Amino acid sequence: MMQAPIQIVARGFVMLSWWREKILRRSEKLMEFCGWITHCRVVVESRHKHSHKKRMYNVRIDISIPGRVIVIDREAEPTLNAAIDMAFDAAERRLEESVRVARHYVKVHEPPAEARVVEKYPDAGYGFLETPDERRVYFHQNSVLKGLFHRLTLGSRVRFVEEQGDKGPQARTVAAVRLEPPPERRKRRLKARAREALSR
Numbered sequence: 431m432m433q434a435p436i437q438i439v440a441r442g443f444v445m446l447s448w449w450r451e452k453i454l455r456r457s458e459k460l461m462e463f464c465g466w467i468t469h470c471r472v473v474v475e476s477r478h479k480h481s482h483k484k485r486m487y488n489v490r491i492d493i494s495i496p497g498r499v500i501v502i503d504r505e506a507e508p509t510l511n512a513a514i515d516m517a518f519d520a521a522e523r524r525l526e527e528s529v530r531v532a533r534h535y536v537k538v539h540e541p542p543a544e545a546r547v548v549e550k551y552p553d554a555g556y557g558f559l560e561t562p563d564e565r566r567v568y569f570h571q572n573s574v575l576k577g578l579f580h581r582l583t584l585g586s587r588v589r590f591v592e593e594q595g596d597k598g599p600q601a602r603t604v605a606a607v608r609l610e611p612p613p614e615r616r617k618r619r620l621k622a623r624a625r626e627a628l629s630r
Contacts, residue, residue, distance in 0.1 A: 436470045443476035443485070449510060456518040460493065464525045465555075465570035469494040474510070484508070489517035493525070496595060500524050542589035542605065547582050557582070559590060559601060567592060569601035578606050 436457045438450055457470050471492040476485050486506035493500040502521045507513035545567060550557035555571040569590065571579035582588070590601040 437472065439471070439473045441473065441475040445474060449474075449514070452511075452514060456514065460518070460521060460525060463522065463572070464495070464529055465572035466495045467493055468496070474513070476510075477506070487513040489513045491517055491521050493521060495528065496593065500528065542591050542603075544587065544589055544607070547584055547586045547588065550582060550584060552580070555579070559588065559604070565599065567599045567601050568595065568597070569604050573601050574604045574606075576606075582606065 436454060438445075438453055453472050453474070457472065460470065461467050469492075473490045473492075475488045475490075477488070486508060487510045488506040489502075489504065491500075491502040493502075500521070502517050502524065504513075504517050504520060507516060543561065545559035545561045548558055548560040548566070557569055559567040559569055561567065567590065573590075574582065587607040588604050589607055590604045592599055593602045594600075
């Protein structure tokens with residue numbers, strides 16, 4: 431899955447590359463936390479509160495997720511660094527709340543379906559499931575419960591809750607049903623079985 435586009439707009443001043451890089455880092459951190467983000471727009475505005483006073487900075491963040499747009503628009507701060515940090519801290523809290531509410535809704539209202547992992551791209555952080563009726567469903571590492579994305583292998587059985595994404599069906603949550611043990615543990619188990627067989 432390609433990373434969601436990030437748009438940065440500066441109004442009333444020329445933004446230095448250092449500030450732009452900081453905004454990019456904070457935006458990418460949001461996307462790592464929530465894989466549902468489809469677009470992130472950051473507008474930074476500099477203006478004088480009064481004609482004789484120094485500049486103030488306002489940061490507005492529009493975060494698009496399926497079904498809604500989260501808008502962060504805080505009061506202006508006297509420094510750009512503070513304005514960026516306050517806005518993105520607020521965005522993280524709002525996303526945490528949205529994820530928590532969504533997962534609670536799923537748990538209460540939607541029964542999970544079963545599938546198996548047929549494709550996995552660890553470096554990119556996503557993969558595809560195949561349902562019993564041979565449909566393919568996209569899933570992101572952030573949707574895998576208990577942080578077990580790294581333990582999923584091809585053929586792993588999972589239960590998942592489906593939703594419609596911008597590019598087709600996707601898994602909102604994925605729970606492993608059966609995981610293969612790590613290679614080292616599997617080797618030890620096979621050796622133990624071999625020794626047991628020889629001792630009979």
